[in-house]
Amino acid sequence: MIGLNIxxxxxxxGERGGxxxxxxxxxxxxxxxxxxxxxxxxxxxxxxxxxxxxxxxxIDNFDDLDVGSDESDMETPQPAVACGGxxxxxxxxDNDDDLTSLSWLxxxxxxxxxxxxxxxxxxxxxxxxxxxxxKTESKTPPPTARVPSPPRTPCKAPxxxxxxxxxxxxxxxxxxxxxxxxxxxxxxLPVKEIYAWIIRHFPYFKHxxxxxxxxxxxxxxxxxxxxxxxAAPGVGKGSLWTVDPQHRSTLIQAFGRQPIPPPEIExxxxxxxxxxxxxxxxxLARRLAADTTEPGADEYxxxxxxxxxxxxPGVLDQLPPEAxxxxxxxARDEHSYSGGGExxxxxxxxxxxxxxxxxxxxxxx
DNA sequence: GATGCGGTAAACACTC
DNA sequence: AGAGTGTTTACCGCAT
Numbered sequence: 001m002i003g004l005n006i007x008x009x010x011x012x013x014g015e016r017g018g019x020x021x022x023x024x025x026x027x028x029x030x031x032x033x034x035x036x037x038x039x040x041x042x043x044x045x046x047x048x049x050x051x052x053x054x055x056x057x058x059i060d061n062f063d064d065l066d067v068g069s070d071e072s073d074m075e076t077p078q079p080a081v082a083c084g085g086x087x088x089x090x091x092x093x094d095n096d097d098d099l100t101s102l103s104w105l106x107x108x109x110x111x112x113x114x115x116x117x118x119x120x121x122x123x124x125x126x127x128x129x130x131x132x133x134x135k136t137e138s139k140t141p142p143p144t145a146r147v148p149s150p151p152r153t154p155c156k157a158p159x160x161x162x163x164x165x166x167x168x169x170x171x172x173x174x175x176x177x178x179x180x181x182x183x184x185x186x187x188x189l190p191v192k193e194i195y196a197w198i199i200r201h202f203p204y205f206k207h208x209x210x211x212x213x214x215x216x217x218x219x220x221x222x223x224x225x226x227x228x229x230x231a232a233p234g235v236g237k238g239s240l241w242t243v244d245p246q247h248r249s250t251l252i253q254a255f256g257r258q259p260i261p262p263p264e265i266e267x268x269x270x271x272x273x274x275x276x277x278x279x280x281x282x283x284l285a286r287r288l289a290a291d292t293t294e295p296g297a298d299e300y301x302x303x304x305x306x307x308x309x310x311x312x313p314g315v316l317d318q319l320p321p322e323a324x325x326x327x328x329x330x331a332r333d334e335h336s337y338s339g340g341g342e343x344x345x346x347x348x349x350x351x352x353x354x355x356x357x358x359x360x361x362x363x364x365x
Numbered sequence: 366g367a368t369g370c371g372g373t374a375a376a377c378a379c380t381c
Numbered sequence: 382a383g384a385g386t387g388t389t390t391a392c393c394g395c396a397t
């Protein structure tokens with residue numbers, strides 16, 4: 001009777017708080033780590049990052065990020081993660097501990113049209129539409145005047161993370177199920193394994209009321225994005241569940257509509273155990289990008305997924321039209337880049353920002 | 366206020 | 382018989 005078509009992911013009840021989930025703007029519209037990442041790209045081309053303009057607003061306090069070194073990465077407060085992880089296996093773009101943090105979930109307006117421009121080479125470096133402009137100049141020391149930065153927490157002393165074992169993950173059940181299935185080697189899981197995956201990566205559910213399992217089953221049954229397939233021998237009771245390929249892009253784009261947990265969420269236990277497995281995102285990226293039949297196929301969807309999860313729900317809403325064009329084109333299995341080099345650069349920027357190695361050229365260099 | 370969506374609870378049938 | 386699984390219905394809260 002109820003035709004549940006997951007085209008929009010509403011937030012979980014009770015986690016909205018007073019902060020707007022969408023459209024809210026942080027004082028620094030880009031996460032510091034992302035700014036550093038962009039700055040490194042600029043630096044790698046022999047230039048230094050001087051100032052950043054976001055929607056016409058100049059952000060000039062990022063130069064204390066020390067873009068040339070990773071030290072600032074280490075200084076960036078990151079919550080500890082209980083599930084450990086093998087950081088050494090992480091892809092280069094993900095080898096810091098940002099993946100272990102949910103702090104990015106509080107960053108809004110992360111990628112509102114990234115446009116990298118340089119004084120000398122504007123055309124070549126233009127990636128996306130101009131709401132964010134990074135101006136660079138030849139190697140010069142950064143200005144000394146600084147806007148005071150918030151006190152930094154030593155990397156070994158994580159601050160209170162925005163989520164923990166006592167708070168629900170900021171993902172709908174659809175997204176949790178999607179992540180679980182996509183993380184499975186066969187991209188198919190029995191419901192019991194879906195439970196296990198969710199508990200493993202979001203320990204909140206370990207002690208959550210039993211009703212959530214009902215919700216998972218309810219979601220599997222009603223959501224057209226999930227399909228039941230014949231159970232493989234030995235699976236036992238129940239069937240294997242898969243993601244309908246035709247609805248996969250819907251789920252991926254749904255990540256962009258996930259709510260952002262309000263910063264005022266109470267954090268009674270700062271164990272950070274609610275953070276997803278630090279390997280989840282790069283793994284998911286590889287998994288989503290795996291078994292492609294042609295270079296680039298599926299990777300942009302993976303990039304979109306990773307961006308949405310890594311830099312915060314809502315990030316896809318903030319991508320410029322070109323990025324959505326690329327994503328939707330990929331969702332339709334079209335990789336013709338009719339938009340020309342601009343579109344290709346946009347696509348590759350997505351990959352780079354998501355930490356997925358492109359088959360072709362790096363985008364931001 | 367209407368509508369859509371996601372979460373939750375519950376009932377029921379089916380399978381192991 | 383009991384537990385697990387899958388389906389369906391109903392209701393609620395929130396956002397648009």
